[in-house]
Structure formats: structure tokens, C-alpha cells
Amino acid sequence: MSDHTEAAVEHVGGTTQSFIYVWIALLAMTGIEVLLAYEQVPTLIMLTALLGLSIVKAALIIAYFMHLKFEKLSLFLTLFPMLVLCIILMLIFMPDSMRALHMRVQ
């Protein structure tokens, strides 16, 4: 069992400045999302833009706040390709939602 003291163990990570920059970027993107909601754009474009911004925000949180940028690449490769693949597999149901809409009894 290791008996390192707390101060002796140095963990590599971001700086306070980088965390504040990420926080400002996240707030700015949230502001853009709210503005976008009140623009008269087609639903599909709006959905794509909102989802795109959300994915960028999620990536920033995972990389900096959750520290994954500073972990070994093997951890990322073990966890995330599987998650992304499973989410893509769930999308297989989506065309059916449109089919149900068009086959509905009018």
C-alpha cells in the first residue's frame, strides 16, 4: 500500500485559467442556443445546430472538467466508441417515427 502524502501526489490536469475559459465558452454556447431558439429557421436545421452545439459542449465538459484529455488514450478508446456505437444503433428507430406519422388514420 502506498503511503504517499496528499501533497506529494501530483496529478496532471488543467489550470484554473483553462477551466474558466471552458466555463465561459460553455456559457457563450448556451447563449447562442437560446438565441437560435427564437430565430425563424426550419426545424431540421435548428435541431442540427442545437445538437451540434450540445455535442461540442459535452466534449468540452468531458475533456476538461472530467479530465479525460489528461488520461491515457486506452481509457477513452475503451469507453467512448462503444457508447457512440450504441447511440447510433438507437437511431435505427427514428425513421419509424416518420412512418407512423404518415400511416396515421387522418
Added chain:
Amino acid sequence: MSESEAVAMESVWQGGGSPYAVGSKKFGMWLFIISDALTFSALLMTYTYCRLSTPNWPTPFHFSPSIIFSSVMTFCLLSSSLTMVMAVHSMNHGNRKATVAWILATIGGGLAFVGLHLTEWLNLINNEHVTPFSNEWGVPLFGGTFFALTGLHMTHVIIGVIYLGIIAFAVGRGKFKYEDVEVSGLYWHFVDLVWMFIFPLVYLMSAKI
């Protein structure tokens, strides 16, 4: 031990100590986060499926109070993530007093989020007459999917507040190590991350213009 055996033992994929160079608690939390992310993904997919297949999906979220409230809630969660990062940073430098202060600030952000969310729920229930099983627009699926999704997320926030309370109490008493604070931080950031998808997909996409 022969030289080749010694090399094998050191190799991360052949019995080496820590292939990911993280502790078991942290790796366990990552596995939980991935499985929980799949749960939320399924719920978000369900919400989107119901929305796409329903022509008269309601847009009950007025700018005031719903969008203002949910925007402030987003601010609370994002800011609490920053304070949580600072708590982990302080613990890394062995400053337990600052760690407790930052965790308490994070708890404050979480409680503000829950308070605002409950107010928003009550506004929806009392003024728009939305319940999990019925509403005025004849689209009961709206209430069902909305309350399931936001309710599960709020449950996560409440559990996170309790979890952080325990961590702050123990850290203040000189117990727990850096990894324990970092693992609780991972959970909190995940709760924040999930909201980054719920806020635009549920609130902004159904804003009343």
C-alpha cells in the same frame, strides 16, 4: 522470475497493474457514467421519437418564466461544474478547507437548480395543466416523456447533492483522499453534461414563439 516473465508482468495487457492508469473507484465511476449515459440516451430518443410521430406536439414553454428559468438553471449547473473542478483542484494541492468550501458552493448550485426546476414544474402543472398522463392539447405523451426525462435528471441532481454533502463532511474531518473527491466530481460533471442535451432538445425545441 525470468526476464521475459518480468516484461510480461509489466505489460499493461498481460497482467500489468493498471492498464488505464486510474484507480478502481474512478474506473468504476466511468463505467457507471457510460451505462447511465445509455439510459439517458434511450429516454432522449424516446422523447424525440414521440415528438416526431406526433403532428400537434405542444410548445408550452413561454419565454417567461420557462425559458428564463431553464437558462438560469443551465447557468447554475455550469457554474457548479466550475466550482467542482476547483474543489478537485484544491484537493490535488492538499487544501482541504478550500475543497470543502468549493464543494459547498457546488451543492449551492445544485440546490438552486432543483429549486428552480420544481418551480418550473409547478408552473407547468398549475398554469398549463400538464400532468404525466394528460394535458389540454390531447397529447398525453408530452407529459409522460417530459416528466420521465426531467424527473430522472432531477433525481440524479438530488443524489449528487447528497453524495457531495457526504464527501464535504468527510473531507472536512480529514477523511477521504484526492481520488474520492475526483470521483464525486466525475458524477457531478456527468449530471451537468446530460442537462446540456435536455435543455435544447426539450425546452428550446418546444419554446413558444
